[in-house]
Amino acid sequence: MAESSKNIRYTDVAEELRLEIISGKFQPGDKFYSRSQIAARCGISEPTAVRVQNILAKYGYIRKVVGGGCYVNFVATPLAAALEMQQSEKISRIVEFRFGPGAKYEFPKRFYRELDSILEKNPFPYTLKIYTPAEVSNNTLSACGVEPGTGYLVVSQGALTMLYCGHILFNPTVHSVLVDSVVPGSDCVITDSFDGMEKIVDYVFSKGCGRFIFAKNFVKSLGDFYNEERAYGAVYHCRRRGKECIVVDSGSFGDLLKLIRSSKEKTAVIFPQDTEAVRLQQILEPNELKRLVITGFDDYVEFKKPSGSLTTITIDHRKIMETAVSLLREGSARRKRIVRVPGKLIVRN
Structure with missing residues (x-):
């Protein structure tokens, strides 16, 4: 990496090394780069390299052993590899899911309004499904069954979203985009x-x-x-x-x-x-x-x-939703990615 350390974010370095891990370069249990190796290789300081190791460990790609360094913890199974690539056909409709206690609040509603406006100008079949904790039942998962040709847009409202949408977000045969949060192996659109x-x-x-x-x-x-x-x-x-x-x-x-x-x-x-x-x-x-x-x-x-x-x-709700729809509509066999959308400063004091 040619950039100076002042211009490099530890999250970007972590993403670069994550892609290296999932590529199959390492076997489970292999010794991973030390902090000094990461620092020298990526042009960052050693404290920043430790943060890179920490984020990789947090999401399960490596494990840290006190006094023993870091070891690869990722198994490049066909499923894991498939999760990194879109494998589904082009979508013919979009289903949006919202889960969690805030699913009906104004914040996620703004995403919905922008999406509705985007799809109104460019007609496309669309369904909105909202579930709050009081409405989640044993039948919820069957109500969220995966359907061929469908792109799933998941607006994050916390852990409940991940729990009930895991079969969508981590499904290698489905187009899915997570809005306003990040999980490994899924397309994500977030505020920068x-x-x-x-x-x-x-x-x-x-x-x-x-x-x-x-x-x-x-x-x-x-x-x-x-x-x-x-x-x-x-x-x-x-x-x-x-x-x-x-x-x-x-x-x-x-x-x-x-x-x-x-x-x-x-x-x-x-x-x-x-x-x-x-x-x-x-x-x-x-x-x-x-x-x-x-x-x-x-x-x-x-x-x-x-x-x-x-x-x-x-937050630029419209740009986020335009980006999410664009990701859903792109062709198959595309590597998953995180897209950051800049917001705008609102001065009130």
Whole structure:
């Protein structure tokens, strides 16, 4: 890799090495690259190489042995290989699935509205199926039976989505795209968190902040992927400007408030999603808010009224759905991939 380490994301390096693993280059149990080998090979620092190893271990491609290095844990079975390639015929219709407690909230509805508009202008058979926990029964899986010639669009609403859509997302004979989340072996379309955090950091710098805090793990429903990626983006872009970003990863407002109140310097408090950013606004006293710049991410409609002053990143729902439909309609025998769609900075304070 020719790029300097400053321009390389650890997630990109992890993806490159993941593809190398699934290609069959390694056998299960083979010794994997050490952190120094990854650093030298990919032009990154050793701490970043450790993060690469961690993400590969997290998703089961390697296992880490304390004091013994890393070993390949991936078995390149025909199924695993097939999951990396689209093997189905071209689709003739689209079925969208939504599962989870938030399946009927405004956030996923915005995806639906954009998809409906896209398909209205370019007519294509389409069915929407929504299931909340109260509606999920023993018959749900049979209701989601895989049908030939169908492309499945899965809008993620947490672990329940993965549980009930696993037979679709991990089926090598089916076209499927997961929206707003990532699982190995599936096409995924997500918001570009790295780009979004660059916009957030540039904004808080423009507001004269001299101290920077990222509130990690405060939004449990966000999942590890977005928490990690957005934390990394905030830290990286602060360092790019010569500043350190303090990451509070306990998920405790007590810890966060203690850190905020430990200095009178103008401080940016960056959240990976709007919900808990709004909560912090409500907790703090007016005089404390004056020296803080609090930002969110995802632009949740549900929180616009109480958070009228919250600067955030709004997701480009239309571009995401256009990309998802494009992936579904592409021909067979295409390698699965993750597509990141940039969001837009919405300044409200």
